[in-house]
Amino acid sequence: MSAAIRFHGELAGLIGPAARAKGLAYPVDRRASIKDVVEALGVPHSEVYAIEVNGRAVDFGYLLEDGAQVDVHPAKPPVDVTKPTLLRPESLPAVCFVVDVNVGRLGNLLRILGLDAAFDNAWDDETIADIAVTEGRIVLSRDRDLLKRAKVVHGRLVRAEHPEEQLREVLQLFGIQGPFAHFSRCLRCNTPLVPVDKQAILHRLLPKTIKYYDDFSMCPSCGRIYWAGSHYEKVSERLRGLGLGPEGSMTDEERS
Ligand SMILES: [Zn+2]
Known part of the structure; x- marks a missing residue:
C-alpha cells in the first residue's frame, strides 16, 4: 500500500534526497490528509499552491489512497491572496504581513516601502500565528515549523539569505509593485505616520x-x-x- 508524491518546481529544492525518495513510495498505512503527508516530508503547507491526484485537483483534506499519483505544485507568481482558491478558500481583504524575527530586517524594508508589516521581537510562534489569523496577515518566516502550524493560511518560507533579496522575493511572489508610499509608516511600530x-x-x-x-x-x-x-x-x-x-x-x- 503506497502512493507516489512528487514535488515540483521550487518545492523540490525544499526537501533532501531521502524525503524525495520516501515520497515516491509513501506508505499508506493510516488515514492521513495530503496536508499532513506533505508536511511530514518537510514542506510547509504555506508553500503549496496546487495538488493533483491522478491529474485531478484536490484540497488539503484529501486522504491519501493506495496507488495515488500525487503532484504537489509551488506558487506561480504573482500570488493574489485576495482571491479564494481551492487550497485557500480564506482569502485576505488586503496584502499585509506578520514577520518572524528571523527575517526582521525584511520586515523593516517592507515598512520603509510603506507596506503593512507587523513584527515584534517578543512574539513567539504561537503569537505570530494568532496575529496572522485575527488580523488576516501573510506570515513571513524562515522557520518551517511556524509555517506548518494549522492556523497559518497564507505564508512564505523566505528562501533568500539577504534582506534586499528577501524583499525582492516577497514582492515578486505576491505581485507587489510600486508606486510605494516610502517612509509613510512608523519603523518602530508599523503605524501610518x-x-x-x-x-x-x-x-x-x-x-x-x-x-x-x-x-x-x-x-x-x-x-x-x-x-x-x-x-x-x-x-x-x-x-x-x-x-x-x-x-x-x-x-x-x-x-x-
Ligand atoms: Zn510608532
Missing part, C-alpha cells in the same frame, strides 16, 4: 535638525518623529539600487 507642524515639536529637535529641515511626520501611536535626514538618504539610495527607491533625492545641501 501623520504630518506634524514643526513648531509643535521644536522642543524635541536638535538645533541642526531645526536648521535644515522643515517637513516632519509623527507616529500617532508611539510618538516617534521622522524627517528626511541622512539616514533617509542612505536607505533611499539602497532602495534605488533595487529599483524600489523614491524618485529624486533630498540632501542637506539642497535644503539649506
Whole structure:
C-alpha cells in the first residue's frame, strides 16, 4: 500500500534526497490528509499552491489512497491572496504581513516601502500565528515549523539569505509593485505616520535638525518623529539600487 508524491518546481529544492525518495513510495498505512503527508516530508503547507491526484485537483483534506499519483505544485507568481482558491478558500481583504524575527530586517524594508508589516521581537510562534489569523496577515518566516502550524493560511518560507533579496522575493511572489508610499509608516511600530507642524515639536529637535529641515511626520501611536535626514538618504539610495527607491533625492545641501 503506497502512493507516489512528487514535488515540483521550487518545492523540490525544499526537501533532501531521502524525503524525495520516501515520497515516491509513501506508505499508506493510516488515514492521513495530503496536508499532513506533505508536511511530514518537510514542506510547509504555506508553500503549496496546487495538488493533483491522478491529474485531478484536490484540497488539503484529501486522504491519501493506495496507488495515488500525487503532484504537489509551488506558487506561480504573482500570488493574489485576495482571491479564494481551492487550497485557500480564506482569502485576505488586503496584502499585509506578520514577520518572524528571523527575517526582521525584511520586515523593516517592507515598512520603509510603506507596506503593512507587523513584527515584534517578543512574539513567539504561537503569537505570530494568532496575529496572522485575527488580523488576516501573510506570515513571513524562515522557520518551517511556524509555517506548518494549522492556523497559518497564507505564508512564505523566505528562501533568500539577504534582506534586499528577501524583499525582492516577497514582492515578486505576491505581485507587489510600486508606486510605494516610502517612509509613510512608523519603523518602530508599523503605524501610518501623520504630518506634524514643526513648531509643535521644536522642543524635541536638535538645533541642526531645526536648521535644515522643515517637513516632519509623527507616529500617532508611539510618538516617534521622522524627517528626511541622512539616514533617509542612505536607505533611499539602497532602495534605488533595487529599483524600489523614491524618485529624486533630498540632501542637506539642497535644503539649506
Ligand atoms: Zn510608532
